[in-house]
Amino acid sequence: xxxxxxxxxxxxxxxxxxxxxxxxxxxxxxxxxxxxxxxxxxxxxxxxxxxxxxxxxxxxxxxxxxxxxxxxxxxxxxxxxxxxxxxxxxxxxxxxxxxxxxxxxxxxxxxxxxxxxxxxxx
Numbered sequence: 001x002x003x004x005x006x007x008x009x010x011x012x013x014x015x016x017x018x019x020x021x022x023x024x025x026x027x028x029x030x031x032x033x034x035x036x037x038x039x040x041x042x043x044x045x046x047x048x049x050x051x052x053x054x055x056x057x058x059x060x061x062x063x064x065x066x067x068x069x070x071x072x073x074x075x076x077x078x079x080x081x082x083x084x085x086x087x088x089x090x091x092x093x094x095x096x097x098x099x100x101x102x103x104x105x106x107x108x109x110x111x112x113x114x115x116x117x118x119x120x121x122x
Contacts, residue, residue, distance in 0.1 A: 002026035002111050004096050009116030012086055016120070020081040022096030022113060029072060034079045035104030036070060038092035039115075045095070049081060050104030059104070063089070086120045093117050 008020040020036070033052040039045040049070040050059045058070060069082040079096055094116055097109035 004098060004111055004113035006094065006096050006113045006116040009094060009118045011119045011121055013122055014087050014120055016086050017082070017084045018086065018118060020083065020094055020096075020116060020118075022079040022081075024077045024079070024098065027098065027111065029077050029079060029098065030074055032098040032100060032110075033102060033104060034070070034072065035097045035099070035109060036068075036079075036081045037095045037097060037104075037106060038090075038118075039095070040089075040092040043092075045106050047104055047106060048094070051079075052102050055102065057102075083118070086118075088120050091118060091120045 003025045005023050008018055012018055035050045036048040037045050038048050048061050048064055049068055051070045067085045071080045096113045098111045099109045101108050
């Protein structure tokens with residue numbers, strides 16, 4: 001049974017940092033494209049970052065470029081999203097997802113976690 005479990009969400013002040021983790025079981029993350037998505041209250045789910053390790057491609061949404069970094073730990077079968085300089089607009093539920101495809105389309109991901117809440121509040 002495949003599971004993706006996110007953790008690391010919290011309440012943080014503007015300008016703060018968080019690191020989200022996505023632990024995978026039942027699949028080898030190394031062979032999948034990994035995506036981080038988020039869904040703010042009342043809005044649709046949007047892509048934040050996408051990493052295709054096999055071809056060495058990483059993409060970020062314009063709104064997070066220079067602030068967020070996606071990474072992986074092969075030994076732990078875990079993906080991470082380091083988030084710095086957080087602002088109010090980053091408040092959302094963050095999801096990790098995996099796909100056998102080369103890109104991260106919200107409708108094309110094979111597996112999803114249940115999400116972790118990030119709240120940026122003063």
